[in-house]
Each structure stands twice: as C-alpha cells, then as structure tokens.
Amino acid sequence: MTVSIARQSVADLGGPGSLLLRQRRDHAELDRLMNAYRAADARDTRREQIWRDFTHLVFSHAFAEETVLWPLLRRLVPDGEGLTTQVEEEHQAVNDLLARVERSADDTERQEWTEEAFRLVRQDIRDEEDALLPRLRDALDDRRLRRVGAVWEAVRRAAPTHPHPAVPRRPPGNALAGVPLSAFDRLRDALPTADASARRAATAVGVALLVALAAGHRIRRAANRRRG
Ligand SMILES: [Fe+2]
Ligand SMILES: [Fe+2]
Structure with a gap:
C-alpha cells in the first residue's frame, strides 16, 4: 500500500x-x-x-x-x-x-x-x-x-531559477538547454533590481541561446533518426 x-x-x-x-x-x-x-x-x-x-x-x-x-x-x-x-x-x-x-x-x-x-x-x-x-x-x-x-x-x-517554457521537460533536452540557461538566470539574479536595461539584455541573450540550443537539439535528433 x-x-x-x-x-x-x-x-x-x-x-x-x-x-x-x-x-x-x-x-x-x-x-x-x-x-x-x-x-x-x-x-x-x-x-x-x-x-x-x-x-x-x-x-x-x-x-x-x-x-x-x-x-x-x-x-x-x-x-x-x-x-x-x-x-x-x-x-x-x-x-x-x-x-x-x-x-x-x-x-x-x-x-x-x-x-x-x-x-x-x-x-x-x-x-x-x-x-x-x-x-x-x-x-x-x-x-x-x-x-x-x-x-x-x-x-x-x-x-535555472526562472521560467523557461520552451525547454523540454525530459532529458537530454532539458539538461542541454537548462544548464547553460542557469548561468544566464544567475547573471540576471546578480544584477541590481534597478538596472532594468541590463536585466533585459541578459534575458535577451538567454532567449537567443535557448533558440540556438533548441535548433541544435532538433538537428541532432533529425540526424539520429536518419542514422537509425
Ligand atoms: Fe518536489
Ligand atoms: Fe515538482
């Protein structure tokens, strides 16, 4: 039970x-x-x-x-x-x-x-x-x-310490995207609250990285499917 x-x-x-x-x-x-x-x-x-x-x-x-x-x-x-x-x-x-x-x-x-x-x-x-x-x-x-x-x-x-809805919920996709994003999240967290433009810039870099990682992940999956 x-x-x-x-x-x-x-x-x-x-x-x-x-x-x-x-x-x-x-x-x-x-x-x-x-x-x-x-x-x-x-x-x-x-x-x-x-x-x-x-x-x-x-x-x-x-x-x-x-x-x-x-x-x-x-x-x-x-x-x-x-x-x-x-x-x-x-x-x-x-x-x-x-x-x-x-x-x-x-x-x-x-x-x-x-x-x-x-x-x-x-x-x-x-x-x-x-x-x-x-x-x-x-x-x-x-x-x-x-x-x-x-x-x-x-x-x-x-x-990561912020929401990332586009990151997959399962390995390996979540780890591939989530671990680098955690560095950006922690950079955003370290910036003073008043420094809004720097926080937005860090967020934009994080989003760009996420898009690049997601694209890389899709390409790798497609390559594996072709091989398999
Ligand atoms: Fe829990
Ligand atoms: Fe939970």
Missing part, C-alpha cells in the same frame, strides 16, 4: 540527507513563501524578495526532479511513465503561467496567473508526496535514498 511521505518519521524516510526529507523540506518552504506572498501588502518591498525566493526555489527544485528523479522513477516503477507525465504537465503549466507573469505589466492578470500557479504548485506537492515519492521509498533502500538525495541537491543548486 502506498503511504504518503507527508507525516512519516525521519527514520522511516531514510534518515537525514535522504531525498524524501530534502523534498519535504523544500515543499514546506514553497508553502511558506506562497503564504508569505499572499499575506504581504502589494507596496511592501519585502514582497519582491519573497517572489524572487519563490521562483528560484520552484524552478530549481522542478528542474532537478525532471533531470534526476523522474527518469529514475520511470526505470524503477511499472506505472512510472503515467505518474511522471502528470507532474511534468504540472511543471509545464507553472512555467507557462510564471513566464506570463514575468512579461505582463497588467496587475489583474498577474494576480490571476499567480493564484493559478500557486494552486498548481500545491497540487504538484500533493501528487509527489502522496503518490510518486512513496514509490521511490518502496524501490530504494535508505543508503540509496541518501545518495540520490545528494545528487538531486547538487543538480538543484546549479539549475
């Missing part, structure tokens, strides 16, 4: 450093940031920092799942394909919505898309804690859960 990881003990989840505890820690932080954003007044300057912390965590967390965890789940679990397709669709929808929020200047639309993205993030957390992660608990012993946790965390620390 599948048991949600939501209320299991540290020992039951593989001990400190286990993938499942790292996941639960990030999910609790995402929940806290969404609540803090909702509670903050629109004129409160801390709201912008809360938003930045939320987007950094939501995208780096999801990228590392798509790169490390879901391919592993598809290998280990018979219904892994269906389970991971569902959460990848949720990740894609969050990417689409938050990319629109970043581009739009209309406060009403931004508010509406933000609420929808928050709803999807909460759904994603439930799907993972109640269905996907318990499957990994069943398939991996404690030592492996800690090892996968360390790899997942290392990828998360180097992952």
Whole structure:
C-alpha cells in the first residue's frame, strides 16, 4: 500500500540527507513563501524578495526532479511513465503561467496567473508526496535514498531559477538547454533590481541561446533518426 511521505518519521524516510526529507523540506518552504506572498501588502518591498525566493526555489527544485528523479522513477516503477507525465504537465503549466507573469505589466492578470500557479504548485506537492515519492521509498533502500538525495541537491543548486517554457521537460533536452540557461538566470539574479536595461539584455541573450540550443537539439535528433 502506498503511504504518503507527508507525516512519516525521519527514520522511516531514510534518515537525514535522504531525498524524501530534502523534498519535504523544500515543499514546506514553497508553502511558506506562497503564504508569505499572499499575506504581504502589494507596496511592501519585502514582497519582491519573497517572489524572487519563490521562483528560484520552484524552478530549481522542478528542474532537478525532471533531470534526476523522474527518469529514475520511470526505470524503477511499472506505472512510472503515467505518474511522471502528470507532474511534468504540472511543471509545464507553472512555467507557462510564471513566464506570463514575468512579461505582463497588467496587475489583474498577474494576480490571476499567480493564484493559478500557486494552486498548481500545491497540487504538484500533493501528487509527489502522496503518490510518486512513496514509490521511490518502496524501490530504494535508505543508503540509496541518501545518495540520490545528494545528487538531486547538487543538480538543484546549479539549475535555472526562472521560467523557461520552451525547454523540454525530459532529458537530454532539458539538461542541454537548462544548464547553460542557469548561468544566464544567475547573471540576471546578480544584477541590481534597478538596472532594468541590463536585466533585459541578459534575458535577451538567454532567449537567443535557448533558440540556438533548441535548433541544435532538433538537428541532432533529425540526424539520429536518419542514422537509425
Ligand atoms: Fe518536489
Ligand atoms: Fe515538482
């Protein structure tokens, strides 16, 4: 029987450093940031920092799942394909919505898309804690859960921190495009908020790189198909 990881003990989840505890820690932080954003007044300057912390965590967390965890789940679990397709669709929808929020200047639309993205993030957390992660608990012993946790965390620390809806959700396409984009995201993050033109320039370079990488990926796939 599948048991949600939501209320299991540290020992039951593989001990400190286990993938499942790292996941639960990030999910609790995402929940806290969404609540803090909702509670903050629109004129409160801390709201912008809360938003930045939320987007950094939501995208780096999801990228590392798509790169490390879901391919592993598809290998280990018979219904892994269906389970991971569902959460990848949720990740894609969050990417689409938050990319629109970043581009739009209309406060009403931004508010509406933000609420929808928050709803999807909460759904994603439930799907993972109640269905996907318990499957990994069943398939991996404690030592492996800690090892996968360390790899997942290392990828998360180097992952993109902004929405990139055009990046594929599965390897190798996501890693080919996502890893270089992470450098551009981190450059944008390092620029002062007031330096809007420099941030736009960095974004434009990132988008150009993404288009070039996507084209390269398509060419390689076409070449492989011809060879195969
Ligand atoms: Fe997660
Ligand atoms: Fe997720």
